[in-house]
Amino acid sequence: MHRIARCVLVGIVAIALWPAPSAGAPQAPAARPISLALLMAAPGRSDLSWSFMHWLGAEQARRTGQVSDLRIVVSTPATALSDMTLVVRDGQFDLIYVASFSTYGTALRDLANRFPDRQYAISDIRPQFGDADPGNRAVLGLLYQQEQPSAMAGALAAALALHYDCPSVGIVLGREIPVLHEFEMGYKWGVDWAIRRLSETNPDVVRNKRLARAARKDRVLWTYTGAFNDPARGREATEAQVRQGACVVYQVAGATGLGVLGYMDDHHRTRNVPIGQPPFAIGVDTVQEWVSPHVVGSALKRADEAVLLAVRLVREGRFREVVQRDRSVWLNFGNRGTWFSDPQLVREWVRRAVEIGALDGSKGGEVLANYGRLREPQPRWVWQLVDDLRGLIEQGRVEIPRPFGDPQRWPIERLRETYG
Amino acid sequence: MTALRRGARRAEPVWDVAFALAGALAIAAVVLRAAGYPPLAVLRGAFGFSLFTAHGITTTLAFATPLIFTGLCFLIGVRAGIFNVGAEGVVMVSAGASVAFGALLALPAPVHLPLTLVVAIAVGVLWMLPSALLKAHRQVHEVLSTIMLNWIAIFLVAFLIAYPLRDRDFPARTVLILPSSRLDPLFPGTSLTVMLAAGILLCLAAYVLLYHTPTGLHLRATGADPAAAHAIGIDVRRLTMLAFLLGGAVAGVAGFTLTAGFPPYWNIDEHMQSLLRMGFLGIVVSAMARNHPLGCVLSAIVVAAVLTSRSYLQLAHGIVYEFAELLAGIVVILLALPGISRDIARWRAKQAARHRALTPSPAGVRGR
Secondary structure, eight states: OHHHHHHHHHHHHHHHHSOOTTTTOOOOOOSSSEEEEEEEETTGGGGSSHHHHHHHHHHHHHHTTSEEEEEEEEEOHHHHHHHHHHHHHTOOOSEEEESOHHHHHHHHHHHHHHOTTSOEEEESSOOOOOTTOGGGGTEEEEEEOTHHHHHHHHHHHHHHHHHTTOSEEEEEESSOOHHHHHHHHHHHHHHHHHHHHHHHHOHHHHTTOHHHHSOGGGSEEEEEOSOSSOHHHHHHHHHHHHHTTEEEEEEEOTTHHHHHHHHHHHHHHHTTOOTTSSOEEEEEESOGGGTOTTEEEEEEEOHHHHHHHHHHHHHTTOHHHHHHHHSEEEESTTTTSEEEOOHHHHHHHHHHHHHHTSSOHHHHHHHHHHHHHHHTTSOHHHHHHHHHHHHHHHTTOSOOOOTTTOTTTSOHHHHHHHHO | OHHHHHHHHHHHHHHHHHHHHHHHHHHHHHHHHHTTSOHHHHHHHHHHHHHHSHHHHHHHHHHHHHHHHHHHHHHHHHHTTOOOOTHHHHHHHHHHHHHHHHHHOOOOHHHHHHHHHHHHHHHHHHHHHHHHHHHHHHOOOHHHHHHHHHHHHHHHHHHHHHTTTBOTTSTTBBOOOOGGGOOOOSSTTSOOOTHHHHHHHHHHHHHHHHHHSHHHHHHHHHHHOHHHHHHTTOOHHHHHHHHHHHHHHHHHHHHHHTTTTSTTTOSOBTTOTTTTTHHHHHHHHHHHTTTOHHHHHHHHHHHHHHHHHHHHHHHHHOOOHHHHHHHHHHHHHHHHHHHHHHHHHHHHHHHHHHHHHHSOOGGGOTTO
8 A cells, every 4th residue: 555655656756856848938028018027025015015016016017018928036135146047048028127136236236247138127226337347238226215205204293293292203113224224314304304494484383392392312212123024013112102102103114014003003993092193103115094094194115116117218218228328217206206195196096006906996985084084183284394395305405314325425323413 | 574674764764755745746736726827837847947957956056055054053953862943043143253254354365265164163153152051051941042042143143234244335235255255156157156065075074973983972872862871971961062062063154155155145135034044944954854964965955946946936937926935835844844743752752861861960979
């Protein structure tokens, strides 16, 4: 009996291990709609923020017929070179979009020099090639100014804290990696800017308020949770900050941040606090207003727009030209590549989520109704302040520290001496 | 007849693995079918890619190399009756040490690389020392102490990445190890280095040590029955220490391999993804090899092949990443299952005996 079973199993293994001749090689691309490979860091789009945004852009390009063949590969840094070699080697993709420079940066540098006739785009970094390197003319960098929406998050948080007279505002972050320094400092700068600005334009709302009286370094409670994938830690950190008096908490922590939003939901439910009353949360990367009814705003990095932009350049045959001329494209308030969510955008987002099937229609209506109930009780000057800062940033009339974009000029240590 | 039976017993591990592999593939096939993919084409393609294409083979071998070392770390522990799961932390700190020593110090090429390796090993040994002392002298459970130290190691290295080792020009990773301390790839465009040969040699050395030296005999005796080993005059305390520290040394080599020996990276990424789980996968490797050093290389290659196939699954069949991970997880768990369940059962039985052997006997009987 055993012997027969063993023979059968050995047979199965033998068949399974037999090498398949060039299995499933993707087809050559058609002329107009392009073929796109999207490379993302693990865990891929289930992070509901950064990778999700890239996927959304790619998926939209596919659904609208701009992309005929979309392949998605998710890697860890250890597998990045191997995975990317596989994507690049046979030249079957018109565009290779890299969503994570920390995962693929080294592999991209290596492969772009070896295969400079392919077209690569990468989020979040300026391509680093010498003038003589062949990769120089193959890679387009798509860069984001995340300090801009973060500063608006700080201004909104400070305004709400002044209105409800809370002693502080909070920010919960993931593990301490350099790009998060820019979110952290943008936020702290925004809080400081709001108080200075209101002291001049609307001193009544600042006078005798606890946040304004506090020393500059004590206004923002900030916690690095040490993880991007642990909602429990996000919840814990939020609870601690709310207990210490923060009435707005900005989350910059990936899936850990879902714990921040979850805490807000529970806080309101268990204490019977209606929507529109503090504490509030501020979301990140995507429009997180639809995740919780207590999210007053979201600091967006429109990676979906970045993917669509790169696809457009390839389809119009302008990719090489832009790479040769500029090497990289900045996504910021100017071209709406970064943004702070507003009612129009939230409506647009919900419409798109319903279209794609991420939300059903009735739930979409509920999200919008809750969002209205959230904004309605806040005084008009709060939104006015946020709009003012948006305008100043768009016109380039304020300078926000960029410890990630330009660490030589804005070292994080010195910024913390000033802003806490 | 006896010879036949002995032969059958020798072949038993092979059957174990064959059964586990067949079971794993069968379950994977069912899952694939349920999700609407052609199971046979996918599985054949995946293994064909990992083991029968030049790109797949070099990738598989490059992934297998550090797993050989972390597998050996667990293996040496188990042979001495210790369930040492501290390789994860050792890989972290020795990788951190390799980058610190290899990147921040400018030394001439002929000495820099070997010294970096020595530093990585020394740090690995030091990191195991607390668990070793706690186990040998205070009978503190090694699973507890090593897991706690793993967490300390993760956050220590996270700190190193965020501050002292940070590359201001490329903030998503640490500074690069200097060329004088790098291992170059055996084939350009791959991550495969000479450390694979070092791994194979180390497995041979471990085999000789465990099965052909008095120390190895004492180690295995301690593992088989600590009380009896103590009774016949073996210094159980010293051998427990030795097993821990040897494990720390080989896991230290894994940390070195994943940094100085992993072209074209030669750094640690900000999320430490190239290091995470390498220590724990060592347990799988060792269990699959039935804790025999000569089986370690092969089982490391099998585990690495499964991991390598993930990219093929995504690219050739459009299988989403989560699903590719799920399949790899199913296969890896089932491969480890027969070995690991036996290990745990044996280890639990031995705990009581070890406790008796290490507890100081009354009235100074010991040493007379």
